[in-house]
């Protein structure tokens with residue numbers, strides 16, 4: 298822990314031009330984001346003012362730095378200001394001033410002290426040996442070494458949490474999520490593409506206030522941010538229930554702000570607090586701006602949420618691309634055709650057999666006087682089912698007892 | 712829907728002795744002139760089976776129509792009518808009924824005194840049932856004219872119900888996951904772990920595809936019933952209403 302001059306956060310923020318009022322407003326806002334009762338705000342403020350700043354190592358692997366961007370370009374007083382006041386960001390490739398050996402040393406020192414937080418952005422390529430190598434160490438090595446003795450791991454963005462875009466099929470780099478590489482250290486997944494910086498701040502505040510990560514769902518996502526479905530908190534939900542849908546981009550319904558379900562909105566499959574926390578300082582979020590949710594914060598986001606503008610995924614291979622309804626109608630047509638053909642076949646089969654029997658009977662009638670003695674008794678010489686279309690043989694009266702087809706045992710007759 | 716059931720029908724009529732072809736009421740319907748092929752009336756489908764069958768048909772129609780509309784909401788009755796909400800409510804209520812019906816049928820598979828209602832009818836397990844598989848295949852492949860002599864289903868027909876019920880099982884489980892996603896706690900607790908294996912949109916896709924496959928099965932089911940009705944002449948088509956088949960006297 299780097300106990301920097303022991304001065305409280307609010308005092309340090311005041312130096313940076315953030316007054317106490319803004320600080321308290323921030324604490325109240327974060328308390329609300331964390332879904333804590335408003336009475337907790339003073340406790341949050343007190344905790345932030347008194348805790349030691351934990352050392353934080355921010356690692357980037359297969360990423361687009363979008364989460365770093367989200368973190369740096371946020372509201373005013375900027376989350377970055379506050380965060381950087383709350384933590385000691387000892388290593389961050391994109392923003393740190395140090396370089397080369399000095400930078401590596403800063404990271405190694407933080408790890409040596411232990412109790413640090415590791416923030417990971419991007420997935421880890423395991424399919425290409427030596428990829429993402431920095432200072433002679435591969436991505437996987439860097440991750441393993443950095444989390445040693447850590448108090449916890451915060452995965453920012455879908456890539457480090459679930460593999461994200463790099464792990465989308467066919468996953469040429471063998472990208473895996475952080476939890477596939479390390480275990481035994483508490484993990485919190487802040488998914489999204491990119492992460493919402495407010496959720497990152499809230500998670501860190503929770504950690505500083507209570508000494509642990511917030512309650513999480515089955516995918517290690519904090520419930521305060523991922524406990525509710527977009528579809529259930531969406532401002533257009535009333536239009537969904539009323540069956541008022543935009544059907545084309547820019548049509549009447551779209552202009553009137555109707556539900557984007559039929560344009561492929563993935564809100565019904567996505568858990569995130571975008572509708573309430575929103576982006577860019579609470580300005581807006583995709584559905585408010587007239588574009589459906591694309592489900593960026595869900596597992597296998599890229600593979601299962603595409604196509605973005607269709608309700609359901611397609612069944613697609615390199616050669617074909619079918620919707621569920623195309624397959625369904627095809628299956629119905631194929632079964633109907635197949636069985637119709639089978640029915641025609643059965644009728645023909647019976648006609649032919651009946652014709653043969655009649656010929657045989659005629660021949661017998663010509664040849665001899667004893668009828669039905671040794672006609673073709675086996676094979677299809679049966680005829681017990683008199684409902685059979687046109688199968689009633691002239692010799693029918695002798696048939697039922699000479700049943701041989703299918704191994705019927707007359708001895709079993711009751 | 713309810714069949715013109717004979718007065719003797721009812722739970723009390725299903726004592727174990729019912730599998731004798733002569734049944735409780737050995738009505739022998741002679742062929743013309745007391746000829747060689749008198750028919751015996753056999754109570755093949757007992758009341759629970761017929762009841763579940765027809766309730767399932769109605770339920771599947773309701774589920775398919777509402778389910779399709781939920782996936783493709785094309786109706787536009789104008790604002791003010793919360794028809795999407797209602798459609799989803801109907802889908803949920805009928806889904807509960809569906810689960811109950813499937814559960815009841817599975818219980819009846821184990822408890823029914825009627826041998827043609829039991830699980831052995833679907834899963835060929837005896838030597839005799841196994842031995843009928845090849846003759847059944849030969850029948851469907853135009854090699855013989857007659858279907859093998861069975862009272863209920865031939866083993867191949869029985870097996871298709873195993874496929875159907877597997878589909879139903881997947882449909883119920885995927886439906887429960889979707890339900891859990893809406894915040895139904897017990898459904899999420901029961902089936903939510905599946906999301907670690909299959910993503911939610913893929914489960915939606917499977918749920919939707921099985922609806923179509925079920926209707927594919929319906930076509931097969933209707934066709935087979937008509938075929939067997941025509942070939943066997945045992946009254947298959949009316950049996951699902953009345954419960955009775957008319958079998959030749961020498962029938963096992």
Ligand code: SF4
Nearest residue numbers: 360361363454455490
């Ligand atoms: S999660 Fe999204 S924003 Fe973050 S690194 Fe991955 S692709 Fe970029």
Ligand code: SF4
Nearest residue numbers: 531534556557562564
């Ligand atoms: S716009 Fe999307 S999230 Fe909002 S109600 Fe419609 S489908 Fe649900």
